Amino acid sequence: MRIGVNNDVCSGCRVCEVICSLRQFKENNPKKAAIRVKGHFPAPGKYEIKFCDQCGECFNSCPVGAIKEENGHYRIEPDECTGCLVCVETCPKGVVFTHPDLTAPFKCTLCGDCLRYCPTNALYDLDGEVAKR
Amino acid sequence: MSKLYGYGGTILRIDLTTGEIRKEPTPEKLCREYLGGRGFVAKLEWDEVAPGTDPLSPGNKVIMAPGPLSGVLLPGSGKCEFGAKSPQTGGYGDSNVGGHLAPEVKYAGYDAVIIGGAAAKPTVIVIDDDKVTLVDGSKYWGKGCIEAEAMIKKDFGEDFQVATIGPAGENLVKYAIISHDFGRQAGRTGVGTVLGSKKVKAIAVRGTKSIPLAQPDKVYEKAKQMFDRCFSLPGFKEWTPYGTAGVTDWVNEVGSFPTKNFWTGYFEDYKKINGPSLRERILVTDKACFNCPIPCGKYSKTKTSKGEVYVEGPEYETIGMMGGNLLLGSIEEIAYVNYVADELGIDTISGGGVLAFAMECFEKGVITEREAGRKLLFGDLDSACYLLEKIAKREGIGDVLADGVRAAAAKLGKGSEKYAIHVKGLEISAYEPRYAPAMMLAYMTADVGAHHNRAWAITYDVQVGRDTLEGKAKRVIELQHIRPLFDTLGLCRLQWVEIGFELSHYAELFPLVTGINYMWDDLLNISERIWNLTRAYSIREIEGFGRDHDYPPPRFYEEKVPTGPAKGKGLTMDDLNRLLDDYYALRGWDSKGIPTGRKLRELGLDYVAEALGR
Numbered sequence: 001m002r003i004g005v006n007n008d009v010c011s012g013c014r015v016c017e018v019i020c021s022l023r024q025f026k027e028n029n030p031k032k033a034a035i036r037v038k039g040h041f042p043a044p045g046k047y048e049i050k051f052c053d054q055c056g057e058c059f060n061s062c063p064v065g066a067i068k069e070e071n072g073h074y075r076i077e078p079d080e081c082t083g084c085l086v087c088v089e090t091c092p093k094g095v096v097f098t099h100p101d102l103t104a105p106f107k108c109t110l111c112g113d114c115l116r117y118c119p120t121n122a123l124y125d126l127d128g129e130v131a132k133r
Numbered sequence: 134m135s136k137l138y139g140y141g142g143t144i145l146r147i148d149l150t151t152g153e154i155r156k157e158p159t160p161e162k163l164c165r166e167y168l169g170g171r172g173f174v175a176k177l178e179w180d181e182v183a184p185g186t187d188p189l190s191p192g193n194k195v196i197m198a199p200g201p202l203s204g205v206l207l208p209g210s211g212k213c214e215f216g217a218k219s220p221q222t223g224g225y226g227d228s229n230v231g232g233h234l235a236p237e238v239k240y241a242g243y244d245a246v247i248i249g250g251a252a253a254k255p256t257v258i259v260i261d262d263d264k265v266t267l268v269d270g271s272k273y274w275g276k277g278c279i280e281a282e283a284m285i286k287k288d289f290g291e292d293f294q295v296a297t298i299g300p301a302g303e304n305l306v307k308y309a310i311i312s313h314d315f316g317r318q319a320g321r322t323g324v325g326t327v328l329g330s331k332k333v334k335a336i337a338v339r340g341t342k343s344i345p346l347a348q349p350d351k352v353y354e355k356a357k358q359m360f361d362r363c364f365s366l367p368g369f370k371e372w373t374p375y376g377t378a379g380v381t382d383w384v385n386e387v388g389s390f391p392t393k394n395f396w397t398g399y400f401e402d403y404k405k406i407n408g409p410s411l412r413e414r415i416l417v418t419d420k421a422c423f424n425c426p427i428p429c430g431k432y433s434k435t436k437t438s439k440g441e442v443y444v445e446g447p448e449y450e451t452i453g454m455m456g457g458n459l460l461l462g463s464i465e466e467i468a469y470v471n472y473v474a475d476e477l478g479i480d481t482i483s484g485g486g487v488l489a490f491a492m493e494c495f496e497k498g499v500i501t502e503r504e505a506g507r508k509l510l511f512g513d514l515d516s517a518c519y520l521l522e523k524i525a526k527r528e529g530i531g532d533v534l535a536d537g538v539r540a541a542a543a544k545l546g547k548g549s550e551k552y553a554i555h556v557k558g559l560e561i562s563a564y565e566p567r568y569a570p571a572m573m574l575a576y577m578t579a580d581v582g583a584h585h586n587r588a589w590a591i592t593y594d595v596q597v598g599r600d601t602l603e604g605k606a607k608r609v610i611e612l613q614h615i616r617p618l619f620d621t622l623g624l625c626r627l628q629w630v631e632i633g634f635e636l637s638h639y640a641e642l643f644p645l646v647t648g649i650n651y652m653w654d655d656l657l658n659i660s661e662r663i664w665n666l667t668r669a670y671s672i673r674e675i676e677g678f679g680r681d682h683d684y685p686p687p688r689f690y691e692e693k694v695p696t697g698p699a700k701g702k703g704l705t706m707d708d709l710n711r712l713l714d715d716y717y718a719l720r721g722w723d724s725k726g727i728p729t730g731r732k733l734r735e736l737g738l739d740y741v742a743e744a745l746g747r
């Protein structure tokens with residue numbers, strides 16, 4: 001499974017954000033989501049999905065090896081993380097996030113919930129393992 | 134006290150006169166008895182706005198309240214209620230806005246924000262989690278709603294959710310809106326006017342907290358099931374492409390489309406202003422409120438003789454009130470007027486009613502070209518835009534029209550009362566009800582004045598027969614309890630109304646989120662309590678309020694529908710009285726439309742019974 005994105009059909013509903021936080025943290029809080037949707041209004045009236053494509057730059061940048069590679073995704077191990085935030089700065093897409101409650105940053109772990117529940121198929125599975133609706 | 138799940142936990146009070154900001158824990162009793170959103174607004178208006186307060190004086194309060202389910206993962210959880218004593222009707226006022234405001238208020242930790250007093254100079258209320266500040270808003274004063282929103286997001290941060298008023302709100306036009314998310318509005322009853330009277334240009338909110346859930350694992354599972362159910366319903370694919378504009382054809386086919394100031398119920402050009410014209414000709418993107426799977430927001434770019442602009446919409450109400458009702462037969466032109474009204478901060482429903490009233494007054498010679506400053510013509514984009522500008526600035530004829538059709542007719546005289554299409558001082562929204570008795574009764578009895586959202590009963594008329602009065606009151610009452618419940622829980626109702634998503638889902642989710650073991654009937658019972666409270670509020674505030682305030686304008690019982698599918702149809706005064714008699718009896722109200730002491734006590738409104746001497 002890999003996340004594919006079609007910004008043109010995104011409606012900005014942010015189901016992806018909330019389901020991500022509920023899945024990862026068991027908390028209902030889009031500020032704890034590893035995916036974000038940004039609106040560009042009033043012009044040109046478009047949404048832009050900020051998502052992780054598992055490029056691995058964060059993994060390469062972590063000075064203490066706290067980011068692990070697992071089945072096609074990278075995961076930050078909070079217990080090993082020193083909170084230096086180098087990964088946050090390195091991420092070319094700006095999708096390694098922080099939250100005031102948390103000492104370690106967090107990122108997408110490719111659980112697939114957002115693309116399964118995106119109502120518009122703006123998020124979909126590039127590998128086609130999750131069927132489009 | 135046990136922990137409040139589903140709630141932010143705090144009520145925020147702002148006194149603009151003294152600059153004092155106070156926080157208090159949200160009382161559990163208030164949550165259990167009034168739930169949130171509209172329920173909080175109704176209870177707080179009753180308790181905190183002293184009887185007899187002038188709606189535009191510092192004593193009035195604007196209350197902003199999300200609901201217990203706002204911001205929670207479920208279809209359509211982005212609705213925020215605004216309330217204030219209405220400057221339009223003098224009675225209970227509230228209005229609801231979608232977008233992303235309600236969730237953000239919850240993430241900042243608040244269940245209600247109570248804004249009282251009045252600031253000395255233009256102000257922006259900035260709520261950044263626990264930090265609340267009153268910031269000088271002079272640089273935004275005079276700007277359009279959307280222009281100001283863009284500026285404020287740039288200045289304070291793109292992750293703020295922002296509500297603004299426009300020049301109309303600043304200049305105390307009685308039907309001024311509160312705007313949010315570049316084209317969503319709390320449009321009705323003049324909530325924006327009251328904010329303007331307090332010199333509040335905008336409210337900006339940012340929150341980083343989690344909403345506490347009683348059973349997070351179960352909420353996660355139930356929410357997924359709710360989305361899957363929405364995806365599987367046929368309406369998910371059929372209704373969504375056109376949103377509310379999709380109903381334009383049907384309303385014309387049943388002869389209930391407001392046309393030429395509600396002169397008739399059918400507009401020949403309706404195919405040029407319907408859902409497909411919107412989608413094919415001007416759509417830029419679908420635009421959803423928070424967590425909505427069926428985005429009714431249609432963000433557009435329109436080009437007319439007056440220029441090219443972006444606008445959210447037009448949605449159905451605007452198509453009705455500024456299309457058919459003004460005889461504008463082009464989706465581009467309607468979208469343009471929509472843009473002008475949105476930037477100026479004028480409600481397109483009341484605004485459409487007022488413009489049509491002015492055009493009919495011009496046609497009938499009540500307003501002359503000299504008084505108006507130009508010709509005011511149906512079907513003319515220039516006339517419409519000219520009037521909106523004049524109204525927003527309260528210049529010339531605009532000053533008279535800025536008070537709404539009831540007040541304008543009283544001032545203009547010359548029989549213009551006949552062209553003032555309103556109930557209780559609130560202009561009627563976009564369903565022509567002469568051949569839809571349940572819809573007529575819905576307008577007559579809606580607590581805020583003639584508004585469709587309390588009971589969209591026209592579908593019931595069409596379903597069970599439009600010539601009969603039988604059973605109509607019963608259905609209207611049912612709807613008046615179900616529909617406002619969404620405003621109380623902080624949710625959108627369109628998933629239920631438009632694609633048939635079942636009500637039972639909300640009842641199942643509610644205890645998982647809040648830990649309060651209410652069944653659907655308990656929630657409906659609270660909704661009935663709130664309905665009686667808002668009625669009582671208007672009784673308390675308006676001298677002699679009752680049955681006389683529940684009649685529609687004379688056009689609706691003196692004139693038959695002249696053209697279209699409903700041609701020759703209409704209701705008589707006897708019909709209206711029969712509808713009201715049925716309605717009052719079923720509600721437990723007396724023949725004057727006043728709730729009985731017994732009914733009030735049965736609903737736990739003893740304090741209301743006492744205040745009304747019942």
Ligand code: SF4
Binds near residue numbers: 023033111
């Ligand atoms: S795949 Fe999972 S972890 Fe990654 S953004 Fe989507 S919901 Fe969040």
Ligand code: SF4
Binds near residue numbers: 013015037047118
């Ligand atoms: S769930 Fe899909 S449509 Fe909604 S904001 Fe996310 S990407 Fe856009």
Ligand code: SF4
Binds near residue numbers: 426627628
């Ligand atoms: S149906 Fe429309 S109003 Fe309701 S939540 Fe969806 S976008 Fe908002």
